[in-house]
Amino acid sequence: xxxxxxxxxxxxxxxxxxxxxxxxxxxxxxxxxxxxxxxxxxxxxxxxxxxxxxxxxxxxxxxxxxxxxxxxxxxxxxxxxxxxxxxxxxxxxxxxxxxxxxxxxxxxxxxxxxxxxxxxxxxxxxxxxxxxxxxxxxxxxxxxxxxxxxxxxxxxxxxxxxxxxxxxxxxxxxxxxxxxxxxxxxxxxxxxxxxxxxxxxxxxxxxxxxxxxxxxxxxxxxxxxxxxxxxxxxxxxxxxxxxxxxxxxxxxxxxxxxxxxxxxxxxxxxxxxxxxxxxxxxxxxxxxxxxxxxxxxxxxxxxxxxxxxxxxxxxxxxxxxxxxxxxxxxxxxxxxxxxxxxxxxxxxxxxxxxxxxxxxxxxxxxxxxxxxxxxxxxx
Amino acid sequence: xxxxxxxxxxxxxxxxxxxxxxxxxxxxxxxxxxxxxxxxxxxxxxxxxxxxxxxxxxxxxxxxxxxxxxxxxxxxxxxxxxxxxxxxxxxxxxxxxxxxxxxxxxxxxxxxxxxxxxxxxxxxxxxxxxxxxxxxxxxxxxxxxxxxxxxxxxxxxxxxxxxxxxxxxxxxxxxxxxxxxxxxxxxxxxxxxxxxxxxxxxxxxxxxxxxxx
Amino acid sequence: xxxxxxxxxxxxxxxxxxxxxxxxxxxxxxxxxxxxxxxxxxxxxxxxxxxxxxxxxxxxxxxxxxxxxxxxxxxxxxxxxxxxxxxxxxxxxxxxxxxxxxxxxxxxxxxxxxxxxxxxxxxxxxxxxxxxxxxxxxxxxxxxxxxxxxxxxxxxxxxxxxxxxxxxxxxxxxxxxxxxxxxxxxxxxxxxxxxxxxxxxxxxxxxxxxxxxxxxxxxxxxxxxxxxxxxxxxxxxxxxxxxx
Numbered sequence: 001x002x003x004x005x006x007x008x009x010x011x012x013x014x015x016x017x018x019x020x021x022x023x024x025x026x027x028x029x030x031x032x033x034x035x036x037x038x039x040x041x042x043x044x045x046x047x048x049x050x051x052x053x054x055x056x057x058x059x060x061x062x063x064x065x066x067x068x069x070x071x072x073x074x075x076x077x078x079x080x081x082x083x084x085x086x087x088x089x090x091x092x093x094x095x096x097x098x099x100x101x102x103x104x105x106x107x108x109x110x111x112x113x114x115x116x117x118x119x120x121x122x123x124x125x126x127x128x129x130x131x132x133x134x135x136x137x138x139x140x141x142x143x144x145x146x147x148x149x150x151x152x153x154x155x156x157x158x159x160x161x162x163x164x165x166x167x168x169x170x171x172x173x174x175x176x177x178x179x180x181x182x183x184x185x186x187x188x189x190x191x192x193x194x195x196x197x198x199x200x201x202x203x204x205x206x207x208x209x210x211x212x213x214x215x216x217x218x219x220x221x222x223x224x225x226x227x228x229x230x231x232x233x234x235x236x237x238x239x240x241x242x243x244x245x246x247x248x249x250x251x252x253x254x255x256x257x258x259x260x261x262x263x264x265x266x267x268x269x270x271x272x273x274x275x276x277x278x279x280x281x282x283x284x285x286x287x288x289x290x291x292x293x294x295x296x297x298x299x300x301x302x303x304x305x306x307x308x309x310x311x312x313x314x315x316x317x318x319x320x321x322x323x324x325x326x327x328x329x330x331x332x333x334x335x336x337x338x339x340x341x342x343x344x345x346x347x348x349x350x351x352x353x354x355x356x357x358x359x360x361x362x363x364x365x366x367x368x369x370x371x372x373x374x375x376x377x378x379x
Numbered sequence: 380x381x382x383x384x385x386x387x388x389x390x391x392x393x394x395x396x397x398x399x400x401x402x403x404x405x406x407x408x409x410x411x412x413x414x415x416x417x418x419x420x421x422x423x424x425x426x427x428x429x430x431x432x433x434x435x436x437x438x439x440x441x442x443x444x445x446x447x448x449x450x451x452x453x454x455x456x457x458x459x460x461x462x463x464x465x466x467x468x469x470x471x472x473x474x475x476x477x478x479x480x481x482x483x484x485x486x487x488x489x490x491x492x493x494x495x496x497x498x499x500x501x502x503x504x505x506x507x508x509x510x511x512x513x514x515x516x517x518x519x520x521x522x523x524x525x526x527x528x529x530x531x532x533x534x535x536x537x538x539x540x541x542x543x544x545x546x547x548x549x550x551x552x553x554x555x556x557x558x559x560x561x562x563x564x565x566x567x568x569x570x571x572x573x574x575x576x577x578x579x580x581x582x583x584x585x586x587x588x589x590x591x592x
Numbered sequence: 593x594x595x596x597x598x599x600x601x602x603x604x605x606x607x608x609x610x611x612x613x614x615x616x617x618x619x620x621x622x623x624x625x626x627x628x629x630x631x632x633x634x635x636x637x638x639x640x641x642x643x644x645x646x647x648x649x650x651x652x653x654x655x656x657x658x659x660x661x662x663x664x665x666x667x668x669x670x671x672x673x674x675x676x677x678x679x680x681x682x683x684x685x686x687x688x689x690x691x692x693x694x695x696x697x698x699x700x701x702x703x704x705x706x707x708x709x710x711x712x713x714x715x716x717x718x719x720x721x722x723x724x725x726x727x728x729x730x731x732x733x734x735x736x737x738x739x740x741x742x743x744x745x746x747x748x749x750x751x752x753x754x755x756x757x758x759x760x761x762x763x764x765x766x767x768x769x770x771x772x773x774x775x776x777x778x779x780x781x782x783x784x785x786x787x788x789x790x791x792x793x794x795x796x797x798x799x800x801x802x803x804x805x806x807x808x809x810x811x812x813x814x815x816x817x818x819x820x821x822x823x824x825x826x827x828x829x830x831x832x833x834x835x836x
Contacts, residue, residue: 056495058491058494058495078497079497079498079499080497081497082494082495082496082497083496083497085495087492087495087496089488089491089492089495090488091486091488092488092492093486093488093489093490093491093492093493093495094489094492095489095492095493095507095511096489096511096586096587097507097510097511097584097586097587098586106496107496107497110496110497110498110502140585140586141586142586156496166495
């Protein structure tokens, strides 16, 4: 089942004074479009987890309403509501006394599915999250690694094919390498599933990476900004948001932009056997006075600079000096810049899947993109 | 020193004492467990009940068994009832403490996951919390059972007692063989009962690595 | 006194307690109480003398841990009543059998609690002590023993209550102590005496438990006052041993 729209209308949660206001939510209104990942991000105590738990009514709001596809969650029997919403938490919370297969089939069991249907679903889901069903189905949770447990947690949440999933710091308890892999796998999964996902994290980098939309919350449960990651990085609505996303937000934004988003500079090219004098004058006439040597299919062979292009004769591939880094259209500008800095060059060569040259990514071009956005901020 | 011939001639008598000992123990542990279990579920729902329940059962636990039986005899006589009231009293503290601790030991995230997936309160209790509490509950049952087997001995002084009766008769007649037989059988009974409960717990909780966590 | 005989068990209890003849002489309450305390105290002191040093050494070196837990489990599996009677053929009537039985019963809880108490001292604390130049002996006596003290006292409390209870049964063999009132009460079908004996023994056990509980709380180092949570009984764990 694909995602449903989730709408918060003037949702407020107040706690007694003894609670010191931590986790309170103040008049929150926002709409998560169906099939989107909405990341709730903010410092601890900002009410992001409270917001999440009000959707499946683990916490009841003081006032306001939450609608899933237009239906008020308050008007449904609470256990039935929860069985239709996937729930994943940081500590996973697998049931230690049930096998992995039984854990995944928990909600189907509550819904009274037949054993055959459950078994089929378990197999399907374990495969989906990248675990060999035959190997894992009959194990107990304590026999799995943290990353494997977290995958089972996701499979369990998906078991009854809920339109909405709530994920509370789902990748917070695993080490950074495993986290990165789980994030990528989950994004790949989500492209197929298109669930509506509310995702809580305190890590702005994770928010930017995972979110189609991001809700930045600040202490007191106030929604500071709601928008796409690019929006939030480019136009922080307040000092709080600007500080929260960090001084390196320009660099973070580069990680959201890809080579394909850039206007590529056409290089001056030549093939082995071309006349040196003619190529030389073409290269020197260009503001980027280098000659890119390519083969007959357009694949890059190397660079020639002013000194290495002979005055007469023909160009041979032996004259080329080492290559710049090659980047694809999918490479983020952050990675492209980093590759150029590592290689100590001014340009990277953008190539297509066949390896043919499509243009150059220069440090200047990246700087220009950042500059252009910077101008918009000060406007 | 041991009159084997006496043992040979009195096997029926000995078996009867053993059976009586076992019966007294089983009744006490079952009744004690039923009461403690109900009390523990109440405490699980209403936390403030923990202190009064444990201080009453702790008070009973502290009173020496002979004194407790002596208190009861003028009211309930030299009867099975007197014996069982005393025996049950001594199981309560251990069983309540362990059952509550077992339920408390269920990790918070497991409880939260159960709620989040739509378990009702009673489904959560019976399908998640109690199975997970089982090793600690059984640990309590083991101690209660072994303790009760020892205490049944003392009920010989109020006319019950199973193997205790055998030992007391041996003492009164200055006949050590009866004392030794009663002693060895009671210790063996305790060891076997303890092992049987441990095995049962292992069989019921295949998910836990050791026995007791 | 016959006037009270028909007044039911409680009336007979009051009658027995108010009879001045029961409060004096070799069979009187003070004498019996003293006998009871003497026997219990002797057993507890002997138990401490044996079990505390042994527990400290086992806890400090980690050697003999299996022995410590086995002793604890045996202490639970062998009931005090059976222990008393089994020793009777060896020692006959008199104080011998009760003393040995009581000693054997006081050792397990003290030994286990001392051992567990020392073991559960934070290893970082010990490491810090070593880093500051404490000798092994100083670590044992100034750090481990001090931090283990509340648990050791808890073991002594269990042992003391156990001793008071078992000393009651000892009346069967030794003839003295408060248990004598109960045993005689049964024998003579004297409900007043029976209830009086039960009352004295019950109160003595509760008082013993309270006094040692008080000492135990006083012994917790101020920095550790948050307490150690609810006790859970697991076979081999440092909580109450068997009952008597």
